[in-house]
Amino acid sequence: DAGITQSPRHKVTETGTPVTLRCHQTENHRYMYWYRQDPGHGLRLIHYSYGVKDTDKGEVSDGYSVSRSKTEDFLLTLESATSSQTSVYFCAITPRERGTDTQYFGPGTRLTVL
């Protein structure tokens, strides 16, 4: 257990509305990641953070923004949700002592955009 929680765990929203997903960790890990998981695509990186206020884009970042104002929280925002953003979203961390390779995942948020 890497001490990761995600909220909400499930959300249904309408097209065009803003949505924010939260990832919270309790063990002071430096690296945090947001992924989406879709059938046939596996896990794809949206954005990641390597410290407070330090973030970078992943391979599928269009339509998403992130913020990290505290070490323990990494927020993913869909400014104007679209049906193509219906997915399961996972947060992950890399333990500080392990460097930048091994990642541990949270329980996920299932988002449905109608």
Add this chain to the structure above:
Amino acid sequence: GQQLNQSPQSMFIQEGEDVSMNCTSSSIFNTWLWYKQDPGEGPVLLIALYKAGELTSNGRLTAQFGITRKDSFLNISASIPSDVGIYFCAGQEVGTASKLTFGTGTRLQVTL
């Protein structure tokens, strides 16, 4: 971006059988990881490999880091019903610090 080729995509086996699955890439990797995901949950790390040729076990699971650094293998011995799930490989490509590439998964189903 690169994707990892994971095979087989799915497999049905009987309880007690051994299982093998593999993952290949077109690039050289520094790290290979194997995860298992149960329905409605996040992936759980099973085995991590950091050196070419490395063979690592975790209970009935054994994984190997291919000598070419472009592939990895996962074996499950004497499968049991709780082995059901989706197994993902992931790797860190040389020159891509902080990022992993994932395979599309092998769905394992075990019959009694």
